[in-house]
Amino acid sequence: MVFLVRHGVTEWHREGKVLGQRDIPLSAEGVEQSRAIAQSLSSMKIADVISSPLVRAVRTAELIGDHFGIQVARDPRFIDFRVGKWEGMKYEDISASPEYQRFLADPMSERIPGGGEHMQDIRKRAVGGLEQSLEDSPSGAGIVIVTHAGIIRVLLSYYVGSNPANYHRIRVNPGSVSVLSFSDDKQLPRILAMNWLGSLEDVLQ
Numbered sequence: 091m092v093f094l095v096r097h098g099v100t101e102w103h104r105e106g107k108v109l110g111q112r113d114i115p116l117s118a119e120g121v122e123q124s125r126a127i128a129q130s131l132s133s134m135k136i137a138d139v140i141s142s143p144l145v146r147a148v149r150t151a152e153l154i155g156d157h158f159g160i161q162v163a164r165d166p167r168f169i170d171f172r173v174g175k176w177e178g179m180k181y182e183d184i185s186a187s188p189e190y191q192r193f194l195a196d197p198m199s200e201r202i203p204g205g206g207e208h209m210q211d212i213r214k215r216a217v218g219g220l221e222q223s224l225e226d227s228p229s230g231a232g233i234v235i236v237t238h239a240g241i242i243r244v245l246l247s248y249y250v251g252s253n254p255a256n257y258h259r260i261r262v263n264p265g266s267v268s269v270l271s272f273s274d275d276k277q278l279p280r281i282l283a284m285n286w287l288g289s290l291e292d293v294l295q
Contacts, residue, residue: 091294092220092279093131094245094268095236097142097150098123103264106180109238110173113145123265124150128157130267130290136160137231140223142168142238151236167219170238171212175204198255209244209254216241217248224272242268249279261285269293 098120102109116124127150136158141151143164151162176184184190193200201208216237223233239262247257249270262268262285269282269290283293 091134091232091282092224092270092272093134093136093232093234094242094270095127095150095154095234096239096242096262096264096266097147097236098127099264100146106182108173108176108179108181108184109146109170110177111144111170112177115145116149120146120264121149121153124153127265127267128154130288131234132157133291134232134294136234137227138163138223139234139236140165140168140219141236142166142170142241144169144238147236147238151234154234154236165219165223167215168235168237168241171202171240172205172207174202174206176202176206194258196255197258209257212241213244213248213254216244220245239264245270246281246284250281263287 098116100109100114100120101117102114131154139151139155139158139160140163141147143166148162148164155162189203193202197209220235223235227233242262243257243260246260246268247254266285266287267290268284268286270279271282272279283290286293
């Protein structure tokens with residue numbers, strides 16, 4: 091079972107800014123969200139905690155890892171999107187731009203402008219990271235992957251079999267957990283929860 095965790099909030103979230111790969115730490119609220127995630131996972135059997143290398147994800151992962159006595163591993167394949175010139179800009183300014191509208195209309199063909207990443211490359215690295223995590227972990231053990239909203243959206247859209255261009259339609263809040271249950275066929279997991287906040291026990295029964 092794979093628990094996809096979005097890290098807690100930062101001050102930039104509250105200011106409406108795009109973080110991308112800028113290394114912004116959690117706010118005090120983000121730390122509390124991360125502790126709440128650890129508590130929500132406390133009844134689960136967790137073997138590994140893997141994180142994006144960005145500090146906001148690492149800190150969230152460390153608080154979860156401490157709860158289980160697990161040292162956090164970092165995997166650069168789970169890092170946030172490289173968003174080029176959009177990094178540090180406000181969402182409201184980006185959303186009004188024609189280039190953003192072009193990207194939104196066809197994200198699989200349009201590269202993020204100003205030195206940004208191509209969505210095909212993002213999906214390849216994120217799926218590769220998750221599937222290697224499954225191969226490296228004991229059978230039946232739970233894996234926590236702490237990453238970013240965009241990466242979780244890409245992974246969920248991939249495993250649910252949706253058109254990858256629809257990834258941005260999935261809501262992923264800070265401090266939320268999405269759960270994938272894998273059988274022997276790693277391409278066809280069951281989606282047990284998406285954007286879940288609070289106890290996971292009812293979802294996983």
